[in-house]
Amino acid sequence: MSVQDLYKQKLRSAVDALALLRQGDFIVVPTGVGEPPALLTALSEQRRQFRDIKVGQILPVRKFGYFDAETTEHVRHVSYFYGAASRLGGKEGWIDFIPSYFSEMPSLIERGLIPADVVFAMASPMDAYGYFSLSLGADYTMAAVAKARVVVLEVNPHVPFAYGNCHVHISQISALVESSDPLQEVGLPKIGPVQQAIGKYVADMIDDGSTLQIGYGGIPDAVVMQLTAKRDLGIHTEMIGDGILTLIESGAVTNRRKNYLPGKMVATFALGSQKLYRFIDRNPALEMHPVDFTNDPYLASRNDNLVAINATLQIDLLGQCGSESLGPRPYSGTGGQSDFVRAANRSKGGKAFIVVPSTAKDDAISRIVPTLTPGTHMSTSKNDISYVVSEFGVAQLRGKSAKQRAQELIAIAHPKFREELSAEAKKLNLL
Incomplete structure (x- = not known):
């Protein structure tokens, strides 16, 4: 049977595809815009017909109907990393949370420690050889495809066909659903004077020829905006977004001086504009790979001069970063921060930056604190x-010693909090 015949045989409506589910199934969904809206909308509308279905995902970008505290016995979200759609449910306790390093998630799925009964994912149109590209989120989804009993792809002509280890063959697919709505766009965060000031400090410490990992957020993007005059930068990251696209268009990114995968940019998920998605399509300079490849600290550290730029919510005087929660209240998740900090530390000439505004709530609270909340x-x-x-x-x-760390961090705290921080440091025998 030809791949075109197989395609027709497996094509069905989103509602009909739900017939493949069993009560108690765990559905794995890719990061961000890799989530399939037609399938998840159908699941939301039909959710009361199911019992104990779970949907696991990093960073959902749409708040589908199944994000509902009243129907969690039917369909319940399980977060690997909280976003705007899932944060409230995490705080209130009706969304579950599985902590892990992003790089280790494929291994956890392969070992059966994170379930993967079903995969729902967005995909590019099929090529002549029967392959679809999971270009928007190879992440942990490729491992789930290999493990799952059922794989359902939502095929959309706007999804780019990317190169790399992100391809699924028609023979691996249980059902196909077609959609044609434009892909969800996620714009660049707003950048103010604080973010610009932090961005300049970091940008001044990045040398030509460095390879970059850029986290999501206003400050990392503020750094990116000040790198357009750099030369021969490379990209080895988890997320490719419009900030990186700006560097490519300015000529700052060439990947020529990368010593690991020279000439190639690598990422595991995409989050940005339609322009970004068009850039990814069949671009030989970019490869999308599973996260156990992109974020593995050993593999990423093979890039000399690897620069990792990530944000935190709070940091104490020993240098411990609370990047995931506000006290016990969940805010995001581990993601790839720890992966890339370790990778940059291992890299020859590497630099790992944690960026943080000195205050929150209009200068009422210091983000540099004696001890974490x-x-x-x-x-x-x-x-x-x-x-x-x-x-x-x-x-x-x-x-640096504990005393030296306290001194360095107090020196970059907001001036109105430095005296108080020094007094608390003395109480802790750090000064």
Whole structure:
């Protein structure tokens, strides 16, 4: 049977595809815009027909109907990383949370530690050889495809066909659903004077020829905006977004000086504009790979001069970063921060930056604190921390004593909190 005949045989409506589900199934969905809206809308509308279905995903971008505290016995969201759609449910306790390093999620799925009965994912149109591309989120989804009993792809002509280890053959598919709506766009965060000041400090420390990992957020993007005059930068990251696209268009990114996968950009998921998605389509300079390849600290560290730029919510005077929660209240998740901090520390000439505004709530609260707020989920440990950057300067903590760390961090805190921080540091015998 030809691949075209197989395609026709497996094509059905989103509602009909739900017939493949069994009560108690765990559905794996890709990161961000890799989520399939027609399938998840149908599941939401039919959710009361099911019992104990779980949907596992990092960073959902749409709040589908199944995000409902009243129907969790039917369909319940399980978060690997909270976003705007899932954060409230996490705080209220009707959304579950599975902590893990992003890089280890495929292994957890392969070992059966994270279930993967079913995969629902967006995909590009099929090529002449019967392959679809999961270009928007190869992440942990490729491991789930290999493990799942049922794989349902939502095929959309706007999904780019990317190169790399992100392809699924028609023979692996249980059902296909077609949709044609434009892909969800996620714009660049707003950048203010604080973000610009932090961005300049970091940008001044990035050399031509460096390879970049850029996290999501206003400050990492503020750094990117100040790198357009750099030369021969490379990209080895988890997320490719419009900030990186700006660097490519400016000529700052060439990937020529990468010593690991020279000439190639690699990422595991895409989050941005229609322009970005068009850029990904059949672009030989870009490959999308599973996250256990892109985020593996050993593999990423094979890039000399690897620069990792990630944000935190709070940091204590030892350098422990609380990047995932506000006290015990969940906000995001571990993601790839720890993966890339460790990778940059291992890299020859590498630099790991944690960026943080000095204050929150209109300068009412210091984000640099004596000790993390009780219940805070720690993301980057005191043993891994390297550069910390606020709008008041740069603290280099790696190799420094506890006393030296306290001194460096107090020096980049907001001036109105420095005296108080010094007094608390003395109480902790850090000064």
